[in-house]
Amino acid sequence: MNKTQGLVNRIIPFSSVDGPGNRLVIFLQGCNMNCINCHNPHTIGVCNFCGLCTLKCPTKAIEIYSGEPPWINFDQSLCLNCDLCLQVCPVYSNPRSRWMEIDEAVKIIQQKADFLSGITVSGGEATLQIEFVRELFVAIKDDAQLSRLTTFIDTNGTAPIYKWESLLPVLDGAMVDLKALDVGAHQSLTGRVNELILETISFLHQEGKLYEVRLLIIPDYNSSEEQIEQTVEYLSQICPQTRIRLIPYRQHGVRSEADHLQQPDEELMERIKVRFFNGGFGDTVIT
Numbered sequence: 001m002n003k004t005q006g007l008v009n010r011i012i013p014f015s016s017v018d019g020p021g022n023r024l025v026i027f028l029q030g031c032n033m034n035c036i037n038c039h040n041p042h043t044i045g046v047c048n049f050c051g052l053c054t055l056k057c058p059t060k061a062i063e064i065y066s067g068e069p070p071w072i073n074f075d076q077s078l079c080l081n082c083d084l085c086l087q088v089c090p091v092y093s094n095p096r097s098r099w100m101e102i103d104e105a106v107k108i109i110q111q112k113a114d115f116l117s118g119i120t121v122s123g124g125e126a127t128l129q130i131e132f133v134r135e136l137f138v139a140i141k142d143d144a145q146l147s148r149l150t151t152f153i154d155t156n157g158t159a160p161i162y163k164w165e166s167l168l169p170v171l172d173g174a175m176v177d178l179k180a181l182d183v184g185a186h187q188s189l190t191g192r193v194n195e196l197i198l199e200t201i202s203f204l205h206q207e208g209k210l211y212e213v214r215l216l217i218i219p220d221y222n223s224s225e226e227q228i229e230q231t232v233e234y235l236s237q238i239c240p241q242t243r244i245r246l247i248p249y250r251q252h253g254v255r256s257e258a259d260h261l262q263q264p265d266e267e268l269m270e271r272i273k274v275r276f277f278n279g280g281f282g283d284t285v286i287t
């Protein structure tokens with residue numbers, strides 16, 4: 001029995017955009033960045049048991065129990081998926097997130113295993129719960145039915161190198177987000193500098209675990225010819241020929257702080273793709 005727990009926002013049984021092949025994706029709750037462009041803002045926070053969502057929920061699907069520590073009980077059978085609880089949460093948490101033990105996660109994966117190429121843990125930021133991720137990947141590698149599945153992580157890259165070292169023996173691949181190479185642009189988008197992220201990209205490439213670098217393209221932030229030129233040059237030094245995924249910024253699902261952000265047009269995305277291609281990144285895709 002493995003009692004290690006992770007705070008899980010949700011599980012998607014099949015995805016074709018979260019790593020190679022058909023993947024089950026576990027989204028963990030909680031992130032250490034607060035990107036204005038975040039499409040899943042309610043994976044950012046961790047509940048402080050303020051109780052506002054319980055007052056708003058029309059079906060009483062959420063209850064908070066006081067204790068040390070307090071805990072939330074969420075009754076899926078009562079939920080209307082109306083998202084009113086998300087709208088009132090002051091910390092961008094999700095009362096439908098729940099603690100899950102490794103054994104339960106493994107059982108869920110086993111039910112879908114015949115149709116899967118692998119597992120991806122995403123977020124939030126998955127490395128904030130690195131022990132859960134590592135234990136889950138160990139359990140998958142040790143399970144006769146699951147050991148053929150590949151184990152991937154989707155990360156913002158801010159974990160220090162010692163955390164990556166602890167995960168390497170059971171990690172098959174990582175997708176790392178780089179919001180901008182320019183530090184000023186990165187700070188205005190995420191609230192943080194990008195030094196650790198660049199270290200992570202370089203380290204995972206050296207270790208043969210970097211599957212993909214993901215670049216979200218936002219006009220007026222990170223899409224100028226100069227920035228793209230510098231990004232291609234820099235990445236060709238630290239992770240040459242890595243697969244690059246260019247993601248056009250879309251307004252769907254983001255918070256009102258992002259109303260001023262523009263969506264890139266197809267022509268701009270194609271131009272950036274060609275620049276990466278010519279810079280030696282032959283496996284560059286736009287999603």
Ligand code: SF4
Nearest residue numbers: 057079080082083085
């Ligand atoms: S989404 Fe579900 S839990 Fe949230 S307010 Fe609506 S019914 Fe209640």
Ligand code: SF4
Nearest residue numbers: 047048050051053089
């Ligand atoms: S999920 Fe948000 S609104 Fe609900 S109790 Fe937790 S912090 Fe408060």
